[in-house]
Amino acid sequence: MDQQDSADRDKAAAAAAAVAEVEDGMLVGLGTGSTAAHAIRLLAARVADGLRITAVATSHASAEQARAAGIRVLDFAQVARVDLTIDGADRIDPRLFAIKGAGGAMLREKIVAAASDRMVVIADGSKYRQAIGDASVPVEVLPFALASVAARLGEGAMLRQVGRAPYHTDNGNPVLDWNVTLDDPRAVASRLDAMPGVLGHGLFLDQVDAAYVAQDGVVTRLEQRSRSH
Numbered sequence: 414m415d416q417q418d419s420a421d422r423d424k425a426a427a428a429a430a431a432v433a434e435v436e437d438g439m440l441v442g443l444g445t446g447s448t449a450a451h452a453i454r455l456l457a458a459r460v461a462d463g464l465r466i467t468a469v470a471t472s473h474a475s476a477e478q479a480r481a482a483g484i485r486v487l488d489f490a491q492v493a494r495v496d497l498t499i500d501g502a503d504r505i506d507p508r509l510f511a512i513k514g515a516g517g518a519m520l521r522e523k524i525v526a527a528a529s530d531r532m533v534v535i536a537d538g539s540k541y542r543q544a545i546g547d548a549s550v551p552v553e554v555l556p557f558a559l560a561s562v563a564a565r566l567g568e569g570a571m572l573r574q575v576g577r578a579p580y581h582t583d584n585g586n587p588v589l590d591w592n593v594t595l596d597d598p599r600a601v602a603s604r605l606d607a608m609p610g611v612l613g614h615g616l617f618l619d620q621v622d623a624a625y626v627a628q629d630g631v632v633t634r635l636e637q638r639s640r641s642h
């Protein structure tokens with residue numbers, strides 16, 4: 414089995430562990446990305462077997478996948494609370510600090526996570542580090558503020574592109590991938606949170622309640638002991 418197959422198998426194993434937490438009657442938040450796609454597929458299989466749930470999605474792609482697989486997806490604009498959200502991450506560490514947003518959905522993902530009683534990250538072992546820090550932080554910016562925010566972030570900020578065109582999120586906004594030192598993630602997050610024109614960013618420092626990380630088929634659960642939403 415090559416490395417990619419093994420990482421994909423680990424993504425599916427982590428997803429299966431999280432999907433096992435879903436109970437009848439829950440409103441489930443669906444994350445975005447290849448690991449979250451495994452969770453949606455496995456959840457749909459449980460729905461086909463009789464599990465009764467509703468869901469909200471953090472991206473158009475996840476909503477489409479879920480609906481096509483038979484999951485009832487509600488409009489999140491009409492939803493105040495979510496029971497359990499299952500989502501991927503680009504980095505996760507033992508503090509359950511995460512970097513998200515390689516897939517560009519971090520703003521909706523953080524909004525849904527903040528509305529969730531429990532938010533669980535699922536990841537293959539390549540995402541796990543002793544401390545987050547070697548991935549750039551995606552920053553979603555109001556188009557009007559693109560140049561001014563880029564100037565404030567400095568040389569480490571790169572406009573995300575698809576081919577030669579600027580990438581746009583599901584919200585219609587551009588993303589700056591910011592290569593920044595994360596010795597003090599809270600200071601970096603506070604700086605971004607306070608910057609006019611920044612709509613959201615991929616630093617998840619207070620949202621993650623638990624993580625399932627799978628390496629070579631072995632799933633490890635990390636649990637946050639004290640989290641108040």
Ligand SMILES: O=C(CO)[C@H](O)[C@H](O)COP(=O)(O)O
Pocket residue numbers: 444445446447448449500501502503512513514515516517518519522
């Ligand atoms: O944050 C995300 C999308 O905004 C994804 O959850 C993250 O990028 C992980 O993706 P994948 O499971 O494909 O590695």
